[in-house]
Amino acid sequence: MRGIDELGDLRGQRVLLRSDLNVPLDGDTITDDGRVRASVPTIQQLTAAGARVVVMAHLGRPKGTPEAKYSLAPVAKRLGELLGADVAFAADTVGESARKTVAALADGEVALLENLRFDARETSKDDAERGAFAAELAELGDLFVSDGFGVVHRKQASVYDLAQALPHAAGLLVRAETQAFSKVLDDPERPYVVVLGGSKVSDKLGVIDNLLEKVDRLLIGGGMAFTFLKAQGYEVGGSLLEEDQLDTVREYLTRAADRGVELVLPVDVVVAADISADAATSVVPASAIPADQKGLDIGPATIELFRGKLADAKTVVWNGPMGVFELAPFAEGTRQVAIAVSEVDGTSVVGGGDSAAAVRQLGLDEDAFTHISTGGGVSLELLEGKELPGLTVLES
Numbered sequence: 006m007r008g009i010d011e012l013g014d015l016r017g018q019r020v021l022l023r024s025d026l027n028v029p030l031d032g033d034t035i036t037d038d039g040r041v042r043a044s045v046p047t048i049q050q051l052t053a054a055g056a057r058v059v060v061m062a063h064l065g066r067p068k069g070t071p072e073a074k075y076s077l078a079p080v081a082k083r084l085g086e087l088l089g090a091d092v093a094f095a096a097d098t099v100g101e102s103a104r105k106t107v108a109a110l111a112d113g114e115v116a117l118l119e120n121l122r123f124d125a126r127e128t129s130k131d132d133a134e135r136g137a138f139a140a141e142l143a144e145l146g147d148l149f150v151s152d153g154f155g156v157v158h159r160k161q162a163s164v165y166d167l168a169q170a171l172p173h174a175a176g177l178l179v180r181a182e183t184q185a186f187s188k189v190l191d192d193p194e195r196p197y198v199v200v201l202g203g204s205k206v207s208d209k210l211g212v213i214d215n216l217l218e219k220v221d222r223l224l225i226g227g228g229m230a231f232t233f234l235k236a237q238g239y240e241v242g243g244s245l246l247e248e249d250q251l252d253t254v255r256e257y258l259t260r261a262a263d264r265g266v267e268l269v270l271p272v273d274v275v276v277a278a279d280i281s282a283d284a285a286t287s288v289v290p291a292s293a294i295p296a297d298q299k300g301l302d303i304g305p306a307t308i309e310l311f312r313g314k315l316a317d318a319k320t321v322v323w324n325g326p327m328g329v330f331e332l333a334p335f336a337e338g339t340r341q342v343a344i345a346v347s348e349v350d351g352t353s354v355v356g357g358g359d360s361a362a363a364v365r366q367l368g369l370d371e372d373a374f375t376h377i378s379t380g381g382g383v384s385l386e387l388l389e390g391k392e393l394p395g396l397t398v399l400e401s
């Protein structure tokens with residue numbers, strides 16, 4: 006994978022840099038700036054070399070049109086603070102504001118374009134549509150650097166197609182993360198345990214297919230768990246559920262049993278009627294979630310169960326919070342699992358924007374983990390052994 010050093014003299018060159026700046030926001034306050042911090046070393050290397058840096062990123066999953074709550078404006082401000090320099094913010098992606106903002110950059114200056122996903126072509130499944138958007142982005146730069154590790158599993162215009170349009174290289178974060186994973190995963194010491202949670206249920210159910218061939222135990226909490234509980238015949242009330250995945254999940258349960266993989270599900274759940282900080286909560290058996298309640302954290306018996314399953318692990322990868330950890334009544338499962346992962350006598354990897362944020366927000370010692378990755382879904386796909394479009398394209 007070519008590095009920035011191999012791009013030649015960067016002075017005066019316009020470098021389009023794809024970063025992953027998908028941070029959690031409360032209004033326009035960034036609640037965890039880990040991904041912005043992680044993007045800084047590559048930007049600094051580029052500016053120090055005299056490049057004009059045009060950062061491109063997404064925030065959340067808008068539906069292909071501008072929505073104020075998904076604006077990257079707060080991120081531009083934070084990035085400027087971290088760089089100690091102004092970051093010019095373009096109010097669009099490939100329109101007049103972007104063109105003017107880029108044209109006004111001097112050597113060593115930085116701009117950030119508005120959320121790429123405000124243009125539906127960024128995430129289009131149609132090659133021609135994505136290619137057309139990439140071609141418009143390419144007019145804003147001379148070179149492309151891919152450094153958004155959290156998105157290299159996405160075949161999207163700014164991740165994949167742009168690398169075909171411009172001379173390109175991988176940034177420092179993409180190189181460091183891929184090296185960290187190859188070290189951990191080439192020959193994992195066993196027992197090898199993967200802990201899955203979070204809310205991107207449909208994305209992450211897919212990775213279980215391949216993980217069942219690799220791991221010794223799979224612990225499932227967070228929003229992921231309820232599709233499994235339902236597949237086992239339990240009612241899950243108003244909890245997150247992927248109804249159309251029930252057959253797939255039943256097949257996973259059977260295959261796990263056939264292969265001798267322990268697939269461990271919650272035995273109790275913290276429930277509430279609403280997702281709010283002052284909701285009245287109770288702990289119920291996973292087999293008896295009331296119809297008018299949502300499962301929002303794993304319960305104390307599950308915490309003990311999961312701690313036991315992590316105690317002798319030699320390799321652990323954890324992605325996805327065990328509950329809605331952002332709110333105190335639903336944070337304990339994530340806190341206790343994070344502590345158990347950090348205490349593993351072996352290799353411990355945490356992946357994902359929210360999981361990494363949880364480690365920091367809960368005040369845990371980051372040094373207790375072998376690696377805290379900026380990418381969640383992408384780290385799971387790496388574990389699966391999948392080819393990632395955003396990395397493969399960099400080899401071309």
Ligand SMILES: Nc1ncnc2c1ncn2[C@@H]1O[C@H](COP(=O)(O)OP(=O)(O)O)[C@@H](O)[C@H]1O
Pocket residue numbers: 202203204205206226227228229245300301302324325326327328329330331356357358359360361380381382
């Ligand atoms: N039981 C649950 N119900 C609803 N949301 C949940 C539940 N458990 C976890 N979450 C939410 O999942 C989100 C993180 O999911 P995800 O994006 O998949 O993780 P990551 O960013 O670490 O990859 C958090 O915002 C958290 O509140």
Ligand SMILES: O=C(OP(=O)(O)O)[C@H](O)COP(=O)(O)O
Pocket residue numbers: 025027065066155156159205356357358359379380381382383
């Ligand atoms: O937050 C991200 O991934 P993650 O939640 O798997 O860590 C990345 O920014 C990718 O976002 P996406 O899953 O909407 O493509």
